Amino acid sequence: MSDLIIVGILLALMALGYQVALGRYRKVTGRSEVRPHSRPAYHGLLVAIWCAIPALAVIIVFGLFEPVITRYVILSALPPEVRDLPTHELRGVMQRIHQIATGFGIVGEARPYENVAATRLGTYHAIWNFALVALVASSAVAGLVYTLRRITPRLRARNEVERVIRVLLLLCSAVAIMTTVGIVASLLGEAVRFFGFVNPLDFFFGTVWNPRFSSVGAGQGDFGLLPLLVGTLMISAIAILVALPIGLMTAIYMAEYASSHLRNIAKPIIEILAGIPTIVYGVFALTVAGPFFADLGAAVGLDISATSAFTAGAVMGVMIIPFISSLSDDIITQVPASMRDGSLGLGATRSETIKRVILPAALPGIVGAFLLAVSRAIGETMIVVLAAGNSPVLRFNPFEPSTSVTVSIVNQLTGDTDFASPQSLVAFALGLTLFIMTLGLNVVALYIVRKYREQYE
């Protein structure tokens, strides 16, 4: 409620500031000989901006201190024996007090000291909110008045407004960096907590994956990464074996042979494959491809499990085909026409030209595409969740059920999540492993592709 009031006050003050600034601008420029530097709207905007900036600063500072002060207020109202409770029990008590204070209601009867603290908290909240509203309003007004007094014909209002816009744009591009920082920090932070439970050596080199349920109790499970890693690599390898030949040959045919008619029809259709959500591939693998492979295996006397590394890999390969074909297509068409002419002019056939000149010339780019595809396959989740059989046993037969790093992340972190048990935290160690693997592949691949592009620019 008080949030809405603050937003309302702020918006009103900004609008007011804009209007007042326009008026002041007219008055100041009217009696001056100097040609004003900026258009009136920029003066208005500048005042509105300087109205908002101090107010936002106040809100942020208040927001930072709020939890600290709340905690202090509650603690000071609690009897000493409660204050000395162990941390997690104390946290429970404080949550109950919050719920009483906000009128949310709690389970069971409120203890007297809880009621006392809740009343205290309520009073404090009222004061706090009032102070916040007052401070926000007065700082906004202060900013407004100060900027208003700065308005002269010479004021470079446009430059100042533009500087603020530029800072805002810069902040927006920092979001991407913050995301990376957030990923690294959260994965690393939680993984370190996990390694407090489990020795990193046991994790990275363990051959048994059996995390058990956290509810079973202190009984430590086995957190060996290797079965998952082997499954991931096996499934990715199968996917690449399917996708690379088909994708590359498709790209070659599209770039070198296909009539523009065929290209215009076939290319968008194949690219549809890239836009289909992975869950759809997963269901397809589970209900269509898996049973089909099992029947096929039975027909030729091979024992193929319906949910297996092979099923997941093959269907994932289909998903990756357009990824490889469109990247390779781009790269092949970037090979200069003079190369093609040079080879054809010597009497080479088209296929000789492709195999001996174009592909070698495009090789770095294709390697880049290949690495990106591998990274894509390693990080793929839903197809493997549904079609690989979820069997975290170290084995190398692609026709038996398997699993992957991503599947285990899903398994460990869905359902009741408690961020204090190794069973949940291991998901972050797995995520860290996954992140490092894909990051390495991506960095190398993007570097190669970039260098390749520069070569022909």
Add this chain to the structure above:
Amino acid sequence: MSATDTASASAPVDNQLGAVRAGLKRRHAQERRFQMIGLAAVFAALAMVAVLFGSVLFKGMPAFWQSTLHLQISLNADVIDVGPPPVQKAGQNPAEFEAELTDWRRALARVSWNKILEKAVRGVLPADLADAKTRDIVGIVASGERYALRDMVLEDPSLIGQTIDVDLLADANVDNWLKGNIDRSLGQSRQQLSPGEQEIADALAEKGVITQSFNTGIFFNVDSRSSPASAGLAGAFMGSLYMMLVVIMLAVPIGVASAIYLEEFAPTNRFTDFIEVNINNLAAVPSIVFGLLGASIFINWMHLPLSAPLVGGLVLTLMTLPTIIIATRGTLRAIPPSIREAALGLGASRTQMVFHHVLPLAIPGILTATIIGVAQALGETAPLLLIGMNAFVASVPSSPMDQATALPVQIYLWQGNENFNFFEARTNAAIIVLLGLMISLNAIAILLRQRIERRW
């Protein structure tokens, strides 16, 4: 002039020509083979598309037509013994009125709707099934339908005492039985439908009481476990809608702003180079890692609620941000520098140039980038599983903070339903809906691109 006239040229030429000619046949065969392999690859890829769509359509379309009973139900006042709904009397305390209304609703809920249904079904049963068991008769109708009947009366109390025509969904297993999804030759002990129900279902289908009617419930109902036949996508759809709103409201402005900064303002130095590399890498980070980020930061650290579309939307925002930035930058880069120079030459500041000239020209491209990003977010499943959006939610979320699920997650949940015999079709129907949405989005993107694309 024959070839021998060239004998004046050196002898090796003829030898070489012979060598070239000798190899021609083999080389042309090789050429044809290579071309065939290429064509085969193209057709293999096209065939995959066909198989994928074919199987989804083939399996999913039947779910849009579902076994429905057309019944005449008499809402006898002596069975629905609740009296008229209370009317607020002049001067009556609102709280008292509210209590009366609640009592009336409770009474309505206590009515034995099963009995009413049974009576209606018995009315249309052939004579030889007159002694059918009550349990079997009630089992024919999807269990959620009696609440639908109750809600109908709740909406319009004047129906009490009338006889009305209604369409009610048949039970999921009846639907399977009539569609032939159940192997009728299996022993009775392994049938999901009791022998009595089987007879009734067949008899009603023969009489035309049960027909396959278009099933609007799949669009307008929420998910249901107790009454699989009436499970629908409404809740998941709203969940996805809320998330897409969050993505559009956050990812688009932030993405476009950072693309503008990087393309139009940023100095070329190590820092911007780092941002660039960083964005490209972020675009290739597996989606599940964003789920981990969401679980750790939004759920564990910021204590945002589990299963909320708001959190899902935030995670998807971070995930689609790089896509939108990269696509928008491509658009900005395609705008010829001459336009920028023209604006700057007239004395516009850099900011004015960008916002008055470059940005308006980039709008079609930005719209396309937005749609690409939204389509990517719409189909994403894995990160949502990690922030609890796979919870079973039997209501339409009314705000982005309510528990909800999403379309792709609903597909995941339905494919895992124990009554997979029935849910296989529904899963594929949900896939059809999802793919339909994505194809429409992309079609809009293509259309926009063609409509407002400028040529320089």
Add this chain to the structure above:
Amino acid sequence: MNDISHSPSAAKATATKAPPEVPQESAAVPKMRAEKVSVHYADKQALFDVDLDVPENQVISLIGPSGCGKSTFLRCLNRMNDTIDIARVSGHITLDGENIYDKALDVVELRARVGMVFQKPNPFPKSIFENVAYGPRIHGLASAKRDLEEIVATSLQRAGLFNEVKDRLDEPGTGLSGGQQQRLCIARAIAVNPEVILMDEPCSALDPIATAKVEELIDELRENYTIVIVTHSMQQAARVSQRTAMFHLGYLVEEGPTDMMFTNPTDKRTQDYITGRFG
């Protein structure tokens, strides 16, 4: 169109007045002959009924302002226009009396006999050795590795490049200077031992010194090969060729011995062009 001397007889008549170093008898038997060659790019006609003889063991240059169809004509001579989807060629071109647009003739064989050097040096991203060995390899001209090495060495020698690169044959061809690259491309073309070499403005991307070397090379190559060169530099045409053909707007305007063309052109357009009124 009266003033266009496009009939083969007229070409022959002028050929007799060619400079003394031209072997007279070979001029009488043209290595290649084009009759009524027209080229369309989609709906646009780029070349109109060109008739031209290419005499054996001589250098003939095709000159004219840009867009006049000289490169288009050159690309007809080894059917490089086949690689452009929208190009359509009509008329007759013969090589030693055989119609090169005949269905029975293999374009691969044709290009082995009629090699081509392009405007921009386009060495393959391979080693110098592999660049030169490319043609012999695909055509199966050398069975043993020694034969291949010999072909490469001779070709490089003939292209006057051998001494410059003999110590670094396994370095990438793209690492050479522009002039060296173009001579590498010439070596690559002659490694297949073609009968005719087509050169499409081979010096336009080169500096004067490199150009001089390539021109010297062309003069030497005349002994063993028939050369057709497209150039926009009249000085170059005068320096390297025995005969010159002038193209304008898709028409062959005039053809004759080079010194005649430059001293006494019959067509006004040739005169205008060589005096620099347009071009």
